[in-house]
Amino acid sequence: xxxxxxxxxxxxxxxxAALTVFVFDSGAIATADTGPMExxxxxxxxxxxxxxxxxxxxxxxxxVRKQRILDTVTGMFDFREMARSSLGQxxxxxxxxxxxxxxxxxxxxxxxxxxxxxxxxxxxKVVYKKELVKGDKAMIYxxxxxxxxxxxIVYRLQENGxxxxxxxxxxxxxxxxxxxxxxxxxxxxxxxxxxLVEKITxxxxxxxxxx
Amino acid sequence: MMISANSxxxxxxxxxxxxxxxxxxxxxxxxxxxxxxxPENGSQTGPVTVEIDAGVPNAEDAVWEEEWEAPKAIxxxxxxxxxxxxxxxxxxxxxxLKPVARVYSGFFPEDMQIVVRNFxxxxxxxxxxxxxxxxxxxxxxxxxxxxxxxxxTVGILGFGDFARDVLGLRSSYEDLxxxxxxxxxxxxxxxxxxxxxxxxxxxxxxxxxxSYLHPIIFLDADWGVIIGAWTFEKVNYTALTLGDYELxxxxxxxxxxxxxxAYQQYRNGLIENQ
Numbered sequence: 315x316x317x318x319x320x321x322x323x324x325x326x327x328x329x330x331a332a333l334t335v336f337v338f339d340s341g342a343i344a345t346a347d348t349g350p351m352e353x354x355x356x357x358x359x360x361x362x363x364x365x366x367x368x369x370x371x372x373x374x375x376x377x378v379r380k381q382r383i384l385d386t387v388t389g390m391f392d393f394r395e396m397a398r399s400s401l402g403q404x405x406x407x408x409x410x411x412x413x414x415x416x417x418x419x420x421x422x423x424x425x426x427x428x429x430x431x432x433x434x435x436x437x438x439k440v441v442y443k444k445e446l447v448k449g450d451k452a453m454i455y456x457x458x459x460x461x462x463x464x465x466x467i468v469y470r471l472q473e474n475g476x477x478x479x480x481x482x483x484x485x486x487x488x489x490x491x492x493x494x495x496x497x498x499x500x501x502x503x504x505x506x507x508x509x510l511v512e513k514i515t516x517x518x519x520x521x522x523x524x525x
Numbered sequence: 526m527m528i529s530a531n532s533x534x535x536x537x538x539x540x541x542x543x544x545x546x547x548x549x550x551x552x553x554x555x556x557x558x559x560x561x562x563x564p565e566n567g568s569q570t571g572p573v574t575v576e577i578d579a580g581v582p583n584a585e586d587a588v589w590e591e592e593w594e595a596p597k598a599i600x601x602x603x604x605x606x607x608x609x610x611x612x613x614x615x616x617x618x619x620x621x622l623k624p625v626a627r628v629y630s631g632f633f634p635e636d637m638q639i640v641v642r643n644f645x646x647x648x649x650x651x652x653x654x655x656x657x658x659x660x661x662x663x664x665x666x667x668x669x670x671x672x673x674x675x676x677x678t679v680g681i682l683g684f685g686d687f688a689r690d691v692l693g694l695r696s697s698y699e700d701l702x703x704x705x706x707x708x709x710x711x712x713x714x715x716x717x718x719x720x721x722x723x724x725x726x727x728x729x730x731x732x733x734x735x736s737y738l739h740p741i742i743f744l745d746a747d748w749g750v751i752i753g754a755w756t757f758e759k760v761n762y763t764a765l766t767l768g769d770y771e772l773x774x775x776x777x778x779x780x781x782x783x784x785x786x787a788y789q790q791y792r793n794g795l796i797e798n799q
Contacts, residue, residue: 423776426776427776430772430775430776431772461635461638461639461765462639462686470593482593484593484794486791486794487791487793487794487798488787488790488791488794489593489790491593492593492594492786492790493783493786493790496782496783496785496786497777497778497779497782497783497786498778499782500778500779500781500782501778501779510778513778514778517776517778520775521776
């Protein structure tokens with residue numbers, strides 16, 4: 315049953331690191347100010363500030379709060395790369411317009427997952443364990459401590475013009491992108507790409523009404 | 526009396542069935558390995574070694590070598606039946622487990638729920654110790670023994686995780702499914718059990734085998750006690766994770782496929798990380 319947790323916990327990490335203690339493992343590779351781990355931490359801090367802001371908690375500010383969180387989340391991920399690899403082989407069979415359309419749908423789908431997690435922030439602690447950097451790729455190892463359990467989360471990032479962007483993450487060994495690929499694949503095989511687009515659109519509408 | 530004798534008889538049958546199936550599994554393990562998700566030498570899945578002290582260049586290179594690729598799809602010949610049971614478990618969650626867990630949360634605050642979870646988790650330690658041993662890992666095995674001894678006594682019946690919090694002894698979470706994998710058994714086909722959820726052929730046998738090292742079975746408790754304990758653990762778990770199942774399944778397009786894949790990736794990770 316623990317696996318149901320997995321992807322959701324990943325989502326937590328970005329939203330939740332707020333009141334967290336950042337414990338750097340003594341063995342961790344020394345990080346420059348602009349290193350990937352530092353950048354991830356900054357973005358997470360930013361989200362936490364929004365979450366904790368008393369001003370933004372006022373009822374009339376709900377939409378502003380949501381939008382500001384979304385803006386920050388959007389700046390952390392390489393959605394185009396994620397969308398591409400979540401489709402696997404099918405990506406290459408699409409026209410330019412279809413690809414653009416899919417990137418938009420995919421972005422909204424991931425954002426929906428994050429937004430759904432906002433209210434469950436409950437002082438979870440994030441431990442940044444280590445970062446590995448090789449050329450323009452990086453991996454960041456973290457643990458999120460939730461209800462006295464340590465859940466390992468590993469991020470994969472790619473540098474793009476000095477900015478490190480997340481393109482996949484693994485929670486307890488489950489890769490978000492691989493999981494999306496399987497999910498999408500199961501739809502594409504039966505209903506082709508058009509069916510997938512329709513399903514995602516419907517999913518997003520459902521999320522709109524429930525939020 | 527009658528009921529008790531009857532339940533002993535049933536347990537005997539279950540044990541026999543388990544042993545016979547295990548035997549069959551070993552015979553057919555290699556046949557299955559082909560039609561299965563098991564990465565042959567980890568060539569399909571990225572070996573994400575979450576070792577903090579992986580300072581050796583080679584180990585680091587191994588981590589980098591591959592992107593996280595999807596393992597070969599797991600065979601699912603029982604898909605229609607599996608989907609039916611998935612649907613059943615889904616309804617069970619929304620109609621029974623979730624409402625019960627909500628009420629339960631009203632009586633048992635979160636701290637208590639963690640204590641209950643630790644208690645049940647501690648009961649699985651003997652099986653973990655045996656499996657670490659079967660996998661040839663003497664150190665992990667002795668650590669599990671130490672965990673069980675300490676947490677059952679100083680940790681008061683396993684209510685607290687004394688061994689982890691004070692001595693830094695962490696469980697390695699080994700089970701029979703992983704032991705079988707270690708000896709070359711493939712996962713076999715996917716099974717979504719009613720009540721128990723996602724599994725595969727190998728891990729189902731593993732679950733059965735491990736259950737005989739669970740104190741509650743080992744001490745030959747009545748079926749009523751076994752089912753009661755299982756239900757309690759399940760409700761407690763649900764209370765601790767309310768909202769997780771919903772978000773995962775509601776943001777997936779085909780929740781069945783998403784859960785199936787998550788199970789496969791999760792198990793492969795456990796098997797590789799030994």
